Amino acid sequence: AxxxxxxxxxxxxxxxxxxxLRCNYSSSVSVYLFWYVQYPNxxxxxxxxxxxxxxxxxxxxxxxxxxxxSQTSFHLRKPSVHxxxxxxxxxxxxxxxxxxxxxGAGTRLFVKA
Amino acid sequence: xxxVTQTPRHxxxxxxxxxxxxxxxxxxxxxxxxxxxxxxxxxxxxFVYNFKEQTENNSVPSRFSPECPNxxxxxxxxxxLQPEDSALYLCASSRHEGRATGNSPLHFGNGTRxxxx
Numbered sequence: 001a002x003x004x005x006x007x008x009x010x011x012x013x014x015x016x017x018x019x020x021l022r023c024n025y026s027s028s029v030s031v032y033l034f035w036y037v038q039y040p041n042x043x044x045x046x047x048x049x050x051x052x053x054x055x056x057x058x059x060x061x062x063x064x065x066x067x068x069x070s071q072t073s074f075h076l077r078k079p080s081v082h083x084x085x086x087x088x089x090x091x092x093x094x095x096x097x098x099x100x101x102x103x104g105a106g107t108r109l110f111v112k113a
Numbered sequence: 114x115x116x117v118t119q120t121p122r123h124x125x126x127x128x129x130x131x132x133x134x135x136x137x138x139x140x141x142x143x144x145x146x147x148x149x150x151x152x153x154x155x156x157x158x159x160f161v162y163n164f165k166e167q168t169e170n171n172s173v174p175s176r177f178s179p180e181c182p183n184x185x186x187x188x189x190x191x192x193x194l195q196p197e198d199s200a201l202y203l204c205a206s207s208r209h210e211g212r213a214t215g216n217s218p219l220h221f222g223n224g225t226r227x228x229x230x
Contacts, residue, residue: 004155009153031215032215032216034218036219036221041223042223042224043117043119043203043205043221043222043223043224044156044203044205044219044221045221046218046219046220049216049218051216090156094215094216095215096215096216097215098215099144099146099161099163099168099169099207099209099215100158100161100169100215101158101215101219102155102158103155103156104155105153105154105155106155
């Protein structure tokens with residue numbers, strides 16, 4: 001079975017500052033890793049995914065994440081955030097052979113002017 | 114129009130009512146999902162359908178009954194719900210070829226906000 005832990009429930013940050021949202025996972029099998037974003041009153045949309053290859057993956061809106069197998073982490077980063085990045089961010093894992101995507105509890109990013 | 118459409122957006126129902134949530138995807142995907150999103154809890158996978166066949170029932174109470182008449186439509190029939198069932202219900206779809214492979218991201222609708230009184 002897989003599990004996902006997002007270490008921060010809320011992250012306040014000033015506009016144009018860098019941000020890191022932390023995600024750790026556990027799994028006994030190979031997994032694929034995802035970050036999704038949810039804006040108010042909307043469903044989730046894909047930010048980026050790690051399937052294989054380069055451990056640094058780039059996504060939409062200037063976000064990137066780094067897969068660290070030894071630390072079982074997949075932290076999300078952005079060098080300079082905007083007010084419009086205020087949203088909830090979810091880390092997720094899917095085992096390579098199934099349909100079951102497991103989500104973390106989410107991190108609410110709040111960007112202040 | 115978004116790729117995954119859910120109706121209604123909001124639903125208030127009493128504990129003795131029967132209602133249904135509808136989901137339609139226009140992306141040509143073959144797998145569809147129901148997730149429950151409650152405050153301060155991770156998204157909970159409820160049901161998965163692949164090519165209209167149910168492949169996952171995540172120990173969901175029988176007061177929730179899914180229906181998938183084809184790969185584009187998914188319903189969630191609700192009856193005799195409890196107040197703790199109040200939540201945002203999200204439908205998602207994904208595309209898989211051949212054997213299930215977890216590398217296909219989920220495409221979500223905007224959800225139905227359900228309130229049980």
